[in-house]
Amino acid sequence: MADLDAFVSESLDRPGIIEFLREAAAEMDPGARVLDAGSGEAPYAQLFAHCDYVTADWPHSMHPGAEQADVVASLDDLPLADASFDGVVSTQVLEHVEHPEAVLAELRRVLAPGGRLWLTAPFVGELHEEPFDFYRYTPYALRSLLQDAGFESVDVQPIGGYFTTLGQLLRNYGGITGSEGEGHGLGGRLVASAFWRIGPVLRRFDRLDKRRALPLGYKCRATARSPENRGA
Secondary structure, three states: OHHHHHHHHOOOOHHHHHHHHHHHHHHHOOOOEEEEEHHHHHOOOOHHHOOOEEOOOOOOOOOOHHHHOOOOOOOOOOOOOOOOOOEEEEEEOHOOOOHHHHHHHHHHHHEEEEEEEEEEEEOOOOOOOOOOOOOOHHHHHHHHHHHHOOEEEEEEHHHHHHHHHHEEEHHHHHHHHHOHHHHHHHHHHHHHHHHHHHHHHHHHHHHHOOOOOOOOOEEEEEEEEHHHHOOO
C-alpha cells in the first residue's frame, strides 16, 4: 500500500479520486472484467485485485509503465470486443484526448449494457503532458458528453472545493511558474517549498465552500445504456 499512498500524496485531488475508485471496486463482483482506460502506471490496480483487470494506454503515453499495458492502442480505437467489460475506470485522461466524443463512444462500445463507468476529469490545472493537453471540463460538458455517448444515470460530483484548488495551485507554484530547481535561486526554492507545505492545510477549509464552483475536477458515474433505451 506504500506505493499507492505515495502516489496519492502527490496531488490534493487524489485522495478524492482514490475514495471514488474504492467505491467502484466495491461495486464490482469477484471476477468481473474491468478496463482501466488510460492506465499509465496503473497505480490503482491493487484496488481491483478481485477483478479481471485489464489496462490500456496509447503508444504516446508519457508514463513509462504504459508500455507494459495489456492493450497498447488509442482509446478511440480499442482492439477489444463489443460489450466485453463489466466496468471501465478512467482517471484524469479525458483532458489528454483530442476527440473526447470518440473516446467515450468507444468506452461505451466495450461495456456490456448496464456496465458501469467511473471517470474523473480536471476543471482547474496547469498545462501538463504537453502537447497532449486539450481540455478542461465543466460538469455540464461531462454530463452532455456522456449522455451523447450512450450513457444514462449520469452523476457528476466535484472533487474538492475552492480551498483544495487554491492549495493545489500554491503547491504547484514552482512548476507552473518555472521557479523551482537549482537554476532559480534560493529565494524561489524557499517560496516553492513553503507553498508546497501550505497546500494541504488549506484543504481543511473546504467545509466553508458551500457552492463548490471551483473544484479541481469532477468524478462521474454512469451506466451503459441498453440498446432498447438509446433513444431515451
